[in-house]
Amino acid sequence: MRVMKKKNPQLTKLEIVDMQEIRESMHVDLNDVLNLYAKIVGQRIVDVPIIVDEKSMIILRGNDIYQALDLLLAEKAPILKVDISNVEVTLLKAGLTKEAIIEAALRGRKLPPRSFTVKLDVPRINVPLDRLLKIEKKDREKLKVYGSTLELLYAGWPTPLVRLNSLSNESRSVWAKLEGYNPFSNSVKDRIGFSMIMEARQKSNLREILYEATSTNTGIALASIANLLGIKTKLFIPKTIQKVSDIYLRVLGAEVVRLPVGLTVEAISQVDSQAKKDDALHLNQFENDANFKIHLKHTAREIDEQLKAVDLTPTCIIGGLGTSGHMSAISFYFKTKYGEKVQVVGVQPAANEVILGIRRIETGMKWYHWTCFDKVVDVTQEEAIRGCLKIARKEGLLIGLSAGAVAYAFEKIAKENGVYVLIFPDTGYKYAEQFERYLLGG
Numbered sequence: 001m002r003v004m005k006k007k008n009p010q011l012t013k014l015e016i017v018d019m020q021e022i023r024e025s026m027h028v029d030l031n032d033v034l035n036l037y038a039k040i041v042g043q044r045i046v047d048v049p050i051i052v053d054e055k056s057m058i059i060l061r062g063n064d065i066y067q068a069l070d071l072l073l074a075e076k077a078p079i080l081k082v083d084i085s086n087v088e089v090t091l092l093k094a095g096l097t098k099e100a101i102i103e104a105a106l107r108g109r110k111l112p113p114r115s116f117t118v119k120l121d122v123p124r125i126n127v128p129l130d131r132l133l134k135i136e137k138k139d140r141e142k143l144k145v146y147g148s149t150l151e152l153l154y155a156g157w158p159t160p161l162v163r164l165n166s167l168s169n170e171s172r173s174v175w176a177k178l179e180g181y182n183p184f185s186n187s188v189k190d191r192i193g194f195s196m197i198m199e200a201r202q203k204s205n206l207r208e209i210l211y212e213a214t215s216t217n218t219g220i221a222l223a224s225i226a227n228l229l230g231i232k233t234k235l236f237i238p239k240t241i242q243k244v245s246d247i248y249l250r251v252l253g254a255e256v257v258r259l260p261v262g263l264t265v266e267a268i269s270q271v272d273s274q275a276k277k278d279d280a281l282h283l284n285q286f287e288n289d290a291n292f293k294i295h296l297k298h299t300a301r302e303i304d305e306q307l308k309a310v311d312l313t314p315t316c317i318i319g320g321l322g323t324s325g326h327m328s329a330i331s332f333y334f335k336t337k338y339g340e341k342v343q344v345v346g347v348q349p350a351a352n353e354v355i356l357g358i359r360r361i362e363t364g365m366k367w368y369h370w371t372c373f374d375k376v377v378d379v380t381q382e383e384a385i386r387g388c389l390k391i392a393r394k395e396g397l398l399i400g401l402s403a404g405a406v407a408y409a410f411e412k413i414a415k416e417n418g419v420y421v422l423i424f425p426d427t428g429y430k431y432a433e434q435f436e437r438y439l440l441g442g
């Protein structure tokens with residue numbers, strides 16, 4: 001241990017400075033920091049200043065106070081400045097010098113705990129904690145406080161738009177709209193579950209039970225929202241859907257019927273006649289205009305406004321076609337507003353391929369024919385899974401198969417410049433079976 005002695009160091013007057021101006025010099029034990037944190041919160045007062053070197057702003061004493069204030073999200077800290085060359089520093093690590101302390105801190109490297117101490121008579125202070133905190137009265141919305149799970153859905157919009165840096169370069173930016181951020185089905189289908197049920201309620205068409213043909217996501221959204229309203233659901237799912245869907249729907253209290261059809265749309269007439277017989281309400285996502293309208297009012301507008309926030313307008317939007325609700329509305333909105341400046345690209349499964357959530361146009365789509373698509377790209381299931389793996393491995397997002405198909409279609413058609421928006425309808429967690437088959441070669 002070496003002691004570098006100096007006499008009567010001159011401390012300056014107390015200052016309140018931005019936390020960012022101060023440089024940490026040493027790690028401290030988290031337990032010590034938490035004790036200090038609790039003391040500061042209890043007293044609402046900071047009674048010891050941080051001592052910093054006046055030239056470099058490096059902490060000579062009070063790394064623990066700095067960290068406690070950082071955990072409290074403080075914006076400012078009370079400091080006293082001193083000239084390091086005038087203070088007595090006890091160096092507890094072999095080879096350490098005052099210069100080395102400064103050099104390490106300037107490089108952003110913190111020394112191990114108790115590497116040095118500084119002897120000083122530090123005066124007590126009396127700084128109210130509130131003077132150091134960012135005083136910003138955040139509103140409910142900003143803090144994401146919701147009065148009900150239903151409000152969590154619609155007040156949670158917009159869903160995020162995120163730049164995919166692995167696909168972007170200087171002249172091309174690629175953005176993903178993450179519909180998986182919807183709370184019930186973790187998919188784009190929460191929006192239509194909400195709008196179809198609310199519209200039926202407005203028209204006083206609700207019955208005690210809802211019937212719907214679904215490939216999972218619409219079913220989850222309907223069952224969730226119906227539960228909030230005390231309504232039952234009976235859901236009809238094709239044989240091609242993964243097993244786990246039955247479980248999720250049953251957990252939500254829905255009755256689940258498996259039908260011997262390959263595509264959800266093939267079950268419509270059967271569900272319709274069954275609903276009539278049983279006095280149930282068949283909302284029918286394939287024909288119900290509340291589907292198209294909610295995406296026009298919200299999904300499409302959100303994308304436009306989100307891009308405007310970063311001073312961009314889209315040149316190409318790519319998304320999958322199931323009922324065609326979300327992509328038809330997006331096409332309608334952007335073609336009406338920007339005309340030929342924006343290209344809209346639909347994605348469908350290649351012939352004889354199954355990609356859950358999307359299907360081929362020739363199987364019949366209502367709103368697709370109301371607007372203009374510049375291109376439709378065919379994708380196989382294997383290509384869709386490869387799209388998922390690429391996004392997972394480059395961006396850390398586990399996306400669903402139809403989103404993977406969109407990511408793959410982007411690779412097929414993308415040019416070196418432009419502003420691309422990829423609509424990712426859901427997350428990958430429902431598709432473990434398909435991922436397993438691909439990864440294990442089953």
Ligand SMILES: Cc1ncc(COP(=O)(O)O)c(C=O)c1O
Pocket residue numbers: 187188189215217218320321322323324325326327356357358400402403425426
């Ligand atoms: C995962 C997934 N992707 C895409 C779609 C297609 O969306 P839309 O019906 O709006 O065309 C759906 C619809 O069920 C879906 O569940």
